[in-house]
Structures are given as structure tokens and as C-alpha cells.
Amino acid sequence: MSVFLLQRLGQALVAIFGVMTLVFFIQRLTGDPTYLLVPETATQEDIEAMRRTLGLDQPLLMQYLDYLGDMLRFDLGRSFVQNVAVTEIIASRLPYTLQLAGGALLVALVIGLPVGLALAIWRKHRSTNVLMGFVLGAQSMPTFWSGILMIMVFGVWLGWLPPSGSGSLSHLIMPSIALGLLSMATYARIARSSVLDELSKDYVRSARARGVGTGRLVGKHLLRNSLIPVISISALEISQLLAGAVIVETVFAWPGLGQLTVQSVQSRDFVVVQGIVLLGALVTIGVNLIADILYSVVDPRIRKGDGA
Amino acid sequence: MMNKRKAARLVLPIALSLGLALPAAAKDQLVVDLVNEPATLDPHQQWNPDSYYVYRNIFDNMVTRDDAGEIVPQIATEWERVSDTEMVFTIRDDVTFHDGEPLTPEDVVYTVERITDPEFGSPQLGQFNKIVDAEVTGENEVTLTTDGAYPALLAQLVKLSIVPEHVASTMSSAEFNEGPVGSGPYVFEEWDRGVAVTVSKNEDYWGDEGPFETVVFRGVPDASTRVADLQSGNADLVVTLNTDLAMQVEGSGRGKVLTVNTERVAYFPMNASKPPLDQADMRRAIGYAIDRQAIVDGLLGGYPQVVDQMLSPAHFGWAEDIEGFDYDPEKARELIAGVEGADTEMELATAPVYDQRVVQAIQQMLTDVGLNVSIESTDMATWLQDQQSSQEQAPMLTFSRWSCACQDPDGIMYPLLHSSSNWSRVDVPEIDALLDEARSELDQEKRADLYAQVNRLALEGAHILPLYQAAIIYGAAEELEWQPTSNESLFLNRMSWSE
Numbered sequence: 001m002s003v004f005l006l007q008r009l010g011q012a013l014v015a016i017f018g019v020m021t022l023v024f025f026i027q028r029l030t031g032d033p034t035y036l037l038v039p040e041t042a043t044q045e046d047i048e049a050m051r052r053t054l055g056l057d058q059p060l061l062m063q064y065l066d067y068l069g070d071m072l073r074f075d076l077g078r079s080f081v082q083n084v085a086v087t088e089i090i091a092s093r094l095p096y097t098l099q100l101a102g103g104a105l106l107v108a109l110v111i112g113l114p115v116g117l118a119l120a121i122w123r124k125h126r127s128t129n130v131l132m133g134f135v136l137g138a139q140s141m142p143t144f145w146s147g148i149l150m151i152m153v154f155g156v157w158l159g160w161l162p163p164s165g166s167g168s169l170s171h172l173i174m175p176s177i178a179l180g181l182l183s184m185a186t187y188a189r190i191a192r193s194s195v196l197d198e199l200s201k202d203y204v205r206s207a208r209a210r211g212v213g214t215g216r217l218v219g220k221h222l223l224r225n226s227l228i229p230v231i232s233i234s235a236l237e238i239s240q241l242l243a244g245a246v247i248v249e250t251v252f253a254w255p256g257l258g259q260l261t262v263q264s265v266q267s268r269d270f271v272v273v274q275g276i277v278l279l280g281a282l283v284t285i286g287v288n289l290i291a292d293i294l295y296s297v298v299d300p301r302i303r304k305g306d307g308a
Numbered sequence: 309m310m311n312k313r314k315a316a317r318l319v320l321p322i323a324l325s326l327g328l329a330l331p332a333a334a335k336d337q338l339v340v341d342l343v344n345e346p347a348t349l350d351p352h353q354q355w356n357p358d359s360y361y362v363y364r365n366i367f368d369n370m371v372t373r374d375d376a377g378e379i380v381p382q383i384a385t386e387w388e389r390v391s392d393t394e395m396v397f398t399i400r401d402d403v404t405f406h407d408g409e410p411l412t413p414e415d416v417v418y419t420v421e422r423i424t425d426p427e428f429g430s431p432q433l434g435q436f437n438k439i440v441d442a443e444v445t446g447e448n449e450v451t452l453t454t455d456g457a458y459p460a461l462l463a464q465l466v467k468l469s470i471v472p473e474h475v476a477s478t479m480s481s482a483e484f485n486e487g488p489v490g491s492g493p494y495v496f497e498e499w500d501r502g503v504a505v506t507v508s509k510n511e512d513y514w515g516d517e518g519p520f521e522t523v524v525f526r527g528v529p530d531a532s533t534r535v536a537d538l539q540s541g542n543a544d545l546v547v548t549l550n551t552d553l554a555m556q557v558e559g560s561g562r563g564k565v566l567t568v569n570t571e572r573v574a575y576f577p578m579n580a581s582k583p584p585l586d587q588a589d590m591r592r593a594i595g596y597a598i599d600r601q602a603i604v605d606g607l608l609g610g611y612p613q614v615v616d617q618m619l620s621p622a623h624f625g626w627a628e629d630i631e632g633f634d635y636d637p638e639k640a641r642e643l644i645a646g647v648e649g650a651d652t653e654m655e656l657a658t659a660p661v662y663d664q665r666v667v668q669a670i671q672q673m674l675t676d677v678g679l680n681v682s683i684e685s686t687d688m689a690t691w692l693q694d695q696q697s698s699q700e701q702a703p704m705l706t707f708s709r710w711s712c713a714c715q716d717p718d719g720i721m722y723p724l725l726h727s728s729s730n731w732s733r734v735d736v737p738e739i740d741a742l743l744d745e746a747r748s749e750l751d752q753e754k755r756a757d758l759y760a761q762v763n764r765l766a767l768e769g770a771h772i773l774p775l776y777q778a779a780i781i782y783g784a785a786e787e788l789e790w791q792p793t794s795n796e797s798l799f800l801n802r803m804s805w806s807e
Contacts, residue, residue, distance in 0.1 A: 035692035038431045039355050041712050041723060044730060046434045047696075053429035081347045081354060083482045084501075092501035151536045163536040164341075164528050166503060253341075253528035255502035262529070263344060268689050 008292055012285045019281040023274055024067060028060060033080055033268030054080055067274075076278070077271040081264075086275040089260065094279075096166060097256035100179060100249070101241045103172050107180025108187050108237070113230070115184075116191025117218065120199065123192075139185035147178045147251035164253035175252040179245060183237045190233050194226040239284060335787070335805040338520040340798065341534040341546040345527035346505060349496065350485040351469035352423045352430045361547070361798045362505055362525050365518075367469035367490035368403065370416070371462060375791050375802065377622055377715065379462050382515075383416065383470050383491075384450075392457040392750060399448045403514050405472045406495045413450045417442045418473035420452065428481070435464050435714070457748040459755055463624070463716035466795070493518045493801040502527070518801040535783060538563045544785040545798070550663075551609030557783045566782040567611050568792040571622040572711040573720060574612070576670070576773040577733040581699040584649040591770035593643035593650075594705075595633035597677040598670055600775050602635070607665045611779035617763035618721050620777035622794035624752075625717040627760040632767055632774065640677040655684040657703035659691035667707045681705065696730035706733075709778055713795060717759040718747055725766060734771045 034051045042050075051057045055066070070077060076086040115135060119128050154174060155163030162171050198204060199222070207217055245258035253259070257276060264272040342361060347354040351363045372382040384397040403411040420442035423430050430436075438461070441453035454461060475489045488496050493515065494507035504526045509518045526543070528534045535553050537543035539562040549557070554565045576598070584590045600614045616632030619625060644650045658667045667683060674681045684703065686694065694703055712719025726743045727735040739762055746758035766772055782792055790803040 031687070031689045032693055033689060035696070036689050037354065039435070039713075040710060040731075041719060042431065042434045044696075046431070049426055049429055049433065050431060078482070083348065083350075083353065083485060089501060096502070148530075148532050148536075151533060155542075156536050156539045159540055162542050163540050164530075164533045164542070165526060165537075250529050251533055253526065253530065253533055255527070259529065260502065266688075 004296060005293065008289055012289050015285050016278070016281050020071065020274065020278060021064075023277045024064060024270075025060075027268070027270045027273060028063075031268070032056065033270065036267055037080060076275045079264075079269055079272050081267050081269045081272075086271055089272060090257070090275050090279060093255060093257045093260050096254060097242065097245060097249075097258065099172060100175055100245055100254055100256055101238060103176030104179035104183065104241050104245075105234070105237070107176050108183035111180070112184040112187025113191050116188040117195055117223075119188065119192040120195035121214065121218065123196070135185045135188045138181040141181070143178050143182065143247045144251055146181065147174070147248060150174045150178060151252070166253075166255055171254075175248050175254050178252070179241060179248045183240060186233065186237060186240075187230065190230055191226060194229045195222055198222050198225050238287075242280070335519070335544075336521045338523045338545065338788075338800070338803075338805075339537075339543045340523065340525045341528040341537050341543040342525055343527065343529055343548055345502060346525070348485050349488040349499065349505070350481050351471065351488075351490075352419075352428070352432065353481060353485065355432050357547070357796055358527070362507070363469065363488065363490075364492070364797050365494040365507060365523070365800045366406075366488055366492045366496050367471065368411075368492050370397070370465040370468040370470065373466055373715070373793065373795060375793055377794055379466065383411065384465075387462070389750070390451075392748075393454050395452050395454075395461060396445065397450045397452065399450055400514065401448050403491050404512060405475070405491045406489050406510060407472070407475065409472060409474055411470065411472070411491050413444045413448055415473050416450045416470055417444055418477065419468065419470050422471065422476065423468070432467070435467065438464075457750050459746075459748070459750050459752070460714060460716045460718040463714040463719070466715075467713060494523060497522070513801070516801045519804050520800065523800055535563075538783045538785070541785070544788055545790075546783040547780075547798075549781045549783050551607070551611070551781070554609060554781045554783070562786075563783050564786055566784050566790060566792050567779050568794060569611070569613055569620065569622065569777045570711065570780050570796055571620050571713070571715045571794045572709050572778040572780075572796075573615060573618060573620050574666075574707070574709045574775040574778050575618060575724065576775055577706045577708065577724070578770075578772070579699060579702050579704045579733045580735065580771065581733075582704050584647050584652055585654070585704055587647050588769050589643045590647045590650060591773075592633070593640040593647065593677065594674060594679070595770050595773050596636045596640040596643070597673050597679070598633075598773065598775070599635040599673055603666055603669055604776055607663070607669060608776075608779070609781075611781065612776040614776050615774045616767065617760075618724060618766065618772060618774050619717055619759070619763070620794075622777070623715050623717055623720070625756040625759040627756070627763065630760065630763055630767065633770075637673075637677050644678055650678070651680050653680045653682055654704040656681050656705040656707065657684050657686070657691060657694060658707055659686055659688045661688055662707055662709070670707060699733065699735070702733060711796070715795065721759060721762060722747065724772060725762060734766070736765065736769065736771060739765055739771070 034047055034054065034056060038046050038050050055063065078085055079089055082089065115131060119131060122128050151163045154161045161174055165171055203221065207221060245256060246261055248254065249256045249258035250262055261276050342358045344358050346359040346362045347356055348359050349363050349366065351367050368383050370382065370384050371379050374380045383400055383403065385400050387395055387397045389395050399413045399416055405411055420439055422428055423432060424436050424439055438454050438458045439452050440455045443451050445451040470491065472489055476484050493510050493513045495510050497506040497508050499505045504524050506522060506524050508522045509520065528537060531549060531553055534546040535549065535557060538546045538557065539560055557563050557565050578585045578591050578594065580586050604610060604612050604614055617627060617630045656667065656671055671681045671683055695706065710720050710724060722743055723729045723731045725734045725739055726732055727740050742758050742762045746755050749755040749758060780796060784790065787806050788803060789806055
């Protein structure tokens with residue numbers, strides 16, 4: 001068991017190292033941020049001085065070694081633009097992204113699961129076509145469009161919700177819906193196929209034969225069994241939500257990591273981008289690591305296969 | 309305090325969500341939507357509009373410009389040029405910083421030393437490094453010495469924010485950035501990272517007090533969202549709208565559009581080191597081919613003003629009698645017929661921050677007279693680097709806009725027309741000589757005349773094409789009374805609220 005764990009851990013470390021190396025070099029391929037940091041009137045000397053301050057005058061290899069050294073000391077560095085520790089910047093943004101991802105997941109589950117269930121149970125009914133159309137429509141709308149549409153309707157015309165910003169539950173509603181609609185369709189489809197699968201199984205037939213009604217059948221038997229794939233897809237959806245948040249956060253001025261990513265990439269704030277990517281890598285690799293370990297706990301074949 | 313705040317956080321959104329109008333008493337809190345949150349509140353660091361919109365209210369400057377654009381006293385009450393290189397400033401003696409300490413001439417000296425210290429690494433160094441010495445030379449008196457005669461000194465001091473020595477010298481710039489202490493009409497309260505900066509009124513301000521108790525500056529990157537904030541009453545002032553959104557605000561009857569022609573000049577540099585642009589007739593043809601009025605009226609809502617010199621009316625030295633190229637495609641075609649290699653493909657460099665409709669319109673106008681122009685769009689950092697590279701590497705054609713935030717010709721014409729500047733595509737010894745002379749000419753009339761001569765020469769040889777004086781468009785609540793200024797600042801204590 002411990003050998004397996006160590007192996008997995010080692011693989012995870014290598015992967016993180018790879019990601020960090022890639023992001024370091026790819027960013028530096030895109031050019032020099034110094035020009036964005038000085039006023040247009042800056043002279044060549046000003047630009048050189050700024051480059052020295054940022055440490056960008058060093059040879060690339062030196063910069064890379066410095067960077068690796070800092071990583072080993074868990075020092076993510078300071079933002080070029082804001083001159084604030086990257087950990088501090090990310091820590092201030094992370095809670096907002098988690099709130100938004102949570103809100104979106106809730107929206108996706110609360111709408112997506114019942115819709116999927118309905119699509120499966122009444123699959124021969126014509127009205128389900130309308131429902132399917134709704135699901136596809138919601139998924140097809142680009143968030144920058146559906147977001148602005150919602151802002152116009154609920155923020156400006158009806159005045160029910162604040163059009164942008166953060167700070168209260170009412171601020172969270174529109175961005176959560178805009179983001180959640182994307183995943184909703186995925187959940188609806190997964191739920192539908194998984195329920196259909198279950199419906200064809202023997203225990204359902206025998207339950208029906210015993211005279212169990214549809215409501216009880218769904219509530220007591222079907223739902224539980226069909227939830228397994230839904231849960232495993234959630235892990236994937238979370239990374240989807242984080243990616244979609246980039247646009248939603250910009251439209252709704254939601255101060256999360258997505259917005260920070262856009263701003264940092266635009267201003268070539270390498271250090272902040274590295275921090276965000278590191279966080280993303282840690283989350284993704286961490287989740288996979290946990291999943292691997294859980295699988296091996298559940299299924300000894302995996303453990304043995306690797307240990308041999 | 310915390311409880312009240314928490315209660316407000318709970319009750320306010322509920323009230324809002326129920327559609328209840330809050331009582332419209334005196335305006336306590338103004339909400340301003342910027343594009344992004346400030347990069348810094350240390351006024352000697354990063355220098356971009358989202359930062360100085362905020363910190364120019366926290367700090368006083370050495371001098372300032374009134375709404376008419378004239379340089380008027382702020383921290384310095386009067387000034388006298390005692391020699392070609394020395395200027396004596398009398399410092400106001402009734403100013404206190406937000407922590408209660410008085411502002412002294414020593415603070416002014418410290419400020420100059422801080423921003424000009426190469427070790428400090430201020431991105432604004434180039435604007436102040438002509439000042440080689442600052443000294444307290446009497447009671448409430450500071451003498452600044454410049455490296456040679458420097459007529460643009462006052463224009464630069466408009467941007468010199470005075471910082472307290474007893475605070476700034478005891479901490480790093482990063483620490484000062486987190487708790488800036490100034491002497492301005494608003495006091496820094498809180499910076500909720502990524503969300504908003506809050507400032508509150510300085511009750512003891514020596515000058516005109518601000519009309520609002522608190523002001524919140526938020527970062528809202530999407531322009532449509534800023535307009536929605538304005539129209540729903542969630543913001544009172546929003547910055548940087550394009551003409552489409554401005555029309556939307558005007559048409560909706562909710563909110564109004566405030567606009568001003570800034571000192572930002574849109575211009576069209578041509579790389580004379582590369583054929584066929586080395587022939588003056590080719591450059592002239594381009595001058596005749598671009599219909600600037602059509603761009604202004606058709607694409608920019610008619611707000612900007614077409615200019616024929618590398619200045620705007622907001623600059624010192626603007627000459628009334630300079631006439632440039634009128635739109636005349638026939639003449640352009642005639643000139644092109646006599647140019648060798650006129651069908652060479654020329655790249656027009658641009659970056660996404662520039663209005664792509666304008667760039668495409670120019671490309672179309674040049675294509676219409678038979679030229680072969682392709683648009684090369686790069687990201688901003690690459691664009692900036694290309695612009696500042698050698699003549700051989702620099703793009704052939706560029707659409708660009710320039711502001712020195714100093715309203716002085718030296719800040720725009722020297723970098724764009726003098727052969728020694730990275731930005732300049734012009735290499736004309738006569739122009740260089742005139743620019744050098746103007747740079748140290750202290751007689752204002754003579755100085756203005758020198759710049760007018762440069763502009764005439766530039767037009768004659770079509771060395772660079774001035775296009776228009778760019779406008780900046782704000783959206784504001786109906787009740788907000790404010791006259792935006794050409795230097796793109798949001799001075800809160802010059803605003804008022806009418807019920």
C-alpha cells in the first residue's frame with residue numbers, strides 16, 4: 001500500500017514540476033512585460049531600470065533556477081504590477097471563486113437532476129422534447145451573452161438584482177445561474193442515461209411487478225443507484241466550472257480567480273499567473289491522487305497491478 | 309460598527325431585491341466603476357488611469373490644473389524662476405497629512421528625492437529625472453534645480469504627489485501602498501483586494517472639501533456591465549465607454565454622458581526608412597487618403613476633434629493657423645502614380661486596445677486609393693516593444709494615440725519626432741534642432757513658435773500624420789455635476805450632487 005502511495009505521490013510531484021516549468025517558459029515566450037509597466041514617455045534607461053527591478057534582466061536560465069529555488073521555499077513571489085505577495089492576492093480571490101463554483105454547482109444539480117430524471121421517465125412523452133430543447137438552449141448560450149442578457153433584464157429593467165459586484169447573496173445569484181447553466185445540461189444528460197440504464201434492470205421490473213408506484217420507485221430505488229455516475233462526473237465538472245468562471249467573472253465583475261487570471265495574463269504579470277497555474281495544478285492533481293487512492297482502496301486489483 | 313455593517317450587508321440587498329427605492333437623501337456615498345482596480349496607491353509607483361483616478365484624491369500635487377487647463381497653485385502657492393536652472397517654490401504652511409502631521413518643505417524635498425532615486429525604481433522616473441537637486445532654502449521655501457533649462461518643469465509637477473517623509477521613509481513602497489497617507493481631500497479607508505477601494509472625506513482639508521462622505525472605486529472590466537450598473541443606480545459614475553454604449557446611455561434616459569477632449573492625440577507614424585515610405589509623395593498621398601472627419605463622425609460619435617498638428621488645443625503651444633491634409637482621394641491617386649514601388653505590401657501595426665474600427669477604416673481608405681496595406685495585430689506588450697525598436701525593425705505604418713499627461717509639447721513632440729527617441733520614425737536634422745532648442749527655451753512665446761515651426765515642417769514633408777484629439781467618455785448619474793478635464797483625472801472635490 002505504502003509503495004503504491006509513494007509512487008503516486010512521486011508522479012504527482014513530477015507532474016507539478018512539469019506544469020510549473022511549462023508555464024514559466026511559455027509565458028516568457030510571449031514577450032517582455034516591462035513595456036506595459038512604464039509610461040509611454042519612459043526612456044530606454046527607465047525600461048532597463050524597471051527590468052532590473054523585476055529581475056528580468058537576468059539570463060533565462062538564472063531566472064528559472066531562482067524561480068525553482070523560490071518554489072522549494074514555498075515563496076511564490078510578488079506581483080509585478082501590484083507589488084503585493086502572490087499568496088496574498090490569490091488568498092483574497094479564492095473564496096469568491098469557491099462561492100461562485102458552489103453556487104453554480106447548486107444551480108446545475110437542482111435543475112439538471114430533476115430534468116434528467118423527467119427526460120428518462122417520460123421519455124416517450126412528446127413534451128420532453130421541449131425540455132430537451134430548453135437544456136440544449138441553455139448549454140448553447142455563450143455566457144458572455146446570457147450574462148449580459150440577465151444583467152439587462154434582472155439588473156436594469158426589473159431592478160431585482162445588483163448587476164455586478166460582490167458582497168451579498170443577491171450578488172451571487174446571476175453569476176451562479178450563468179455559470180451553472182453550462183453544467184446543468186451535462187448533469188441532465190448524465191442523469192437521463194444513468195436512470196435509463198437502471199430502468200432496464202431486473203430489480204426495477206420486479207419492483208414494478210410487486211406493484212411499487214413510480215414515485216416510490218424513483219425515490220426509493222432509482223435515484224440512489226443512478227447517482228453514482230453523477231458524483232464521479234462532479235469532479236470533472238468542478239474544473240469545468242473554474243474554466244467557465246473566467247468569462248462569467250469578467251462580465252459580472254466577480255472578484256474571483258477567473259478575473260484575476262484574465263487581468264494577469266493581459267498585463268503579463270508572470271508571477272501571478274504562475275501562482276494561479278500552480279494552484280490549478282495542485283487542485284487537479286490532488287483530486288486525481290485522492291481518486292486513485294480511493295479506487296485502490298475500493299478495488300484491490302488496481303493496487304496489485306501497480307505493485308507487481 | 310461591525311454589526312451595523314453586517315446588518316447593512318444583509319438588509320441592503322434584500323431591500324434592493326424587493327425593488328424598494330432607498331430614500332434619496334443627500335448623497336453620502338458615490339460609487340465609481342473603473343475598468344480594473346488600481347494597480348497601486350503609492351503615487352510614485354505604477355502609473356495608469358485606474359490608479360491615479362483614485363490616488364489623486366488621496367494626495368495633493370505640487371501644482372495642479374484648473375478646469376480651464378491653466379496651471380494653478382496646490383501645495384506650492386507661488387514660484388519664481390531665479391535662474392535658468394533654478395526655481396523657488398513657496399510651500400503652503402496650513403496643510404496637514406491625514407495622520408495629523410503638518411506637511412513641511414522637507415516632505416516636498418523627500419518626495420522629489422524618492423521619485424528620482426534610481427534605486428526606488430519608479431516607472432515615472434523619466435518624467436522627473438531632469439530635477440537634479442531639491443533643497444529647503446528658507447522658511448516654507450523649496451528650490452528645485454534642473455539639469456539645464458527645463459521649461460516643462462511646471463507641467464511635470466502637476467503630477468508630483470507629495471508623500472509624508474515620516475511615513476514613507478520608514479517603510480517599503482509595498483507597505484506604503486497598503487496604507488497610503490496623503491494630504492488630499494479624501495482619506496484612504498480600505499482596499500478590499502480585487503473588489504473595491506474605499507476613501508472617505510477629509511474633514512480637515514485645507515481646500516475645497518469633497519461633496520460625498522465616502523467614495524467607492526470598483527473594478528468592473530466589462531463596459532456593458534458598467535453601463536448596466538449606471539442604469540440600475542448601482543454606480544454613479546463609470547469610466548471608459550465607447551460611442552455605442554454612450555448612445556445607449558443617452559437613449560435610455562437613465563444617466564447621462566459626460567465627455568471631454570483629452571490631451572491624447574491619435575496619430576499615424578510612417579517609417580521613412582523603408583521604401584516606398586522614404587518618398588515624401590507616398591507619405592503625402594497617405595495624408596490625402598485618410599478621411600479623418602469621416603472617422604470622427606462615422607465611428608467616434610463626432611466627439612473627437614480633427615487636428616493638423618502633433619498637439620491638441622489642450623496643450624501649451626497649440627497654433628490656430630496650421631492647416632493639414634484635406635481628404636482628397638483623387639490627389640492621393642495622382643501622387644501614388646508617381647511613386648516607385650507604391651504597390652509594396654505595407655503592414656499596419658495595431659494592438660487590441662486601439663479601436664479596431666478606426667484601424668480597419670484607415671486600411672480601407674488606403675486600399676481605396678490603390679495601396680496594399682495589411683493589418684498586423686499583436687498584443688500590447690509586443691506592440692510596445694516593436695514601436696520602440698530600431699527603424700529597421702519598426703513597423704511601416706502604425707495607428708497610435710499619445711498622451712504625456714503633461715499637456716506640454718515637449719512630452720509628445722520630442723518622443724514622436726526627435727530622431728534620438730525610440731518612438732520616433734522621423735529623422736530630420738532641422739526638426740531635431742528645433743526640438744532641442746525648444747526644450748531649453750524659457751521664453752514661452754518663442755518656445756510656442758518653435759513648436760509651430762516643427763509642426764509646419766512635419767506637415768510639409770508629411771513626416772507624421774496627426775489624426776484627431778481623442779475624446780474620453782464617462783457615464784454619470786443625472787444628479788452628478790462634474791466637468792471632466794483633459795488630463796483624465798477624477799477630482800472628487802470638483803464634483804457636486806444636485807437633488
